Amino acid sequence: MEELKTFLPQIIATVVAVLLLWLSKMVTAKIVNKYGTLLQKSEIRRLQIRQVISILLNILFIIVIAFIWGVKTNNLWVAISSIIAILGVALFAQWSVLSNVTAGIIMFFGAPFRVGDEITIIDKDIPIEATIENIHTFYTHIRKSDGQLIVIPNNLFLQKIVSIKNQ
Numbered sequence: 050m051e052e053l054k055t056f057l058p059q060i061i062a063t064v065v066a067v068l069l070l071w072l073s074k075m076v077t078a079k080i081v082n083k084y085g086t087l088l089q090k091s092e093i094r095r096l097q098i099r100q101v102i103s104i105l106l107n108i109l110f111i112i113v114i115a116f117i118w119g120v121k122t123n124n125l126w127v128a129i130s131s132i133i134a135i136l137g138v139a140l141f142a143q144w145s146v147l148s149n150v151t152a153g154i155i156m157f158f159g160a161p162f163r164v165g166d167e168i169t170i171i172d173k174d175i176p177i178e179a180t181i182e183n184i185h186t187f188y189t190h191i192r193k194s195d196g197q198l199i200v201i202p203n204n205l206f207l208q209k210i211v212s213i214k215n216q
Contacts, residue, residue, distance in 0.1 A: 052138075059117055059118055059119070060092075060112075062117045063114060063117055064117075065111050065119060066114060067110075068189045069116055070094065070106060070107075070110045073106055074102075074103055074106055076204075077099070077102050078099050081098050081099050081102065081132060082095055082099075085098070085156065085157070088163065090164075091164055091182075091183075092183075093165075093185075094157060094185075097153070097185065098153075098154060098157050101154060101186070103151060119159075124183070125197045146187070148188040148204040149186070149187055149202050149203045151204075152202075152203035152204040152206070152207045153184070153185065153186045153187065153195055153203045156184055156189070156200060156206070156207065157202060161213065162213050163181065163184075164183060165181065166183065166213050166214070166216040167179075167180050167213070168180070168181060168191070168211050168212060168213055169212040169214065170191075170209045170210070170211055170212075171189050171209070171210040171211070171212060172209065172210075177191070177193065177199065178194065179191035179192055179193045179199060180192050180195070182198070185201075185203075188200045188201065188203060189203055
């Protein structure tokens with residue numbers, strides 16, 4: 050019983066943190082769904098964005114729980130910097146993964162085009178006329194009129210000049 054009294058503040062703070070995590074996931078899911086519906090984004094696309102946001106919220110939750118339970122700041126920063134260093138080495142080998150995810154989120158919230166739009170990618174070497182078939186977290190699928198499927202990494206797609214035909 051004495052141990053319960055000793056850890057009661059941490060237990061209460063942990064319960065509050067869990068409730069805040071749950072609430073923040075619910076609120077962000079509603080915001081993404083509302084914004085996605087407003088911009089006519091597909092349910093799959095909204096799910097992908099909700100998953101990325103959920104991962105970020107979970108990471109923040111783990112850090113908050115570590116502080117609540119008294120993990121020493123020096124130890125926590127050593128652990129976080131070690132994880133970041135490992136991720137940095139892994140992402141350096143695949144740097145485009147992180148930039149593609151970021152570009153996918155930017156395209157969800159800010160791109161003027163959506164699935165079904167007929168576009169022209171203006172490129173001095175090879176201009177491409179196609180229809181946007183799907184926008185995923187990492188890649189955008191476009192289909193040319195001859196049926197050829199072209200898969201473009203999102204970070205490269207954002208760097209291109211895109212003309213939308215049916216707007």
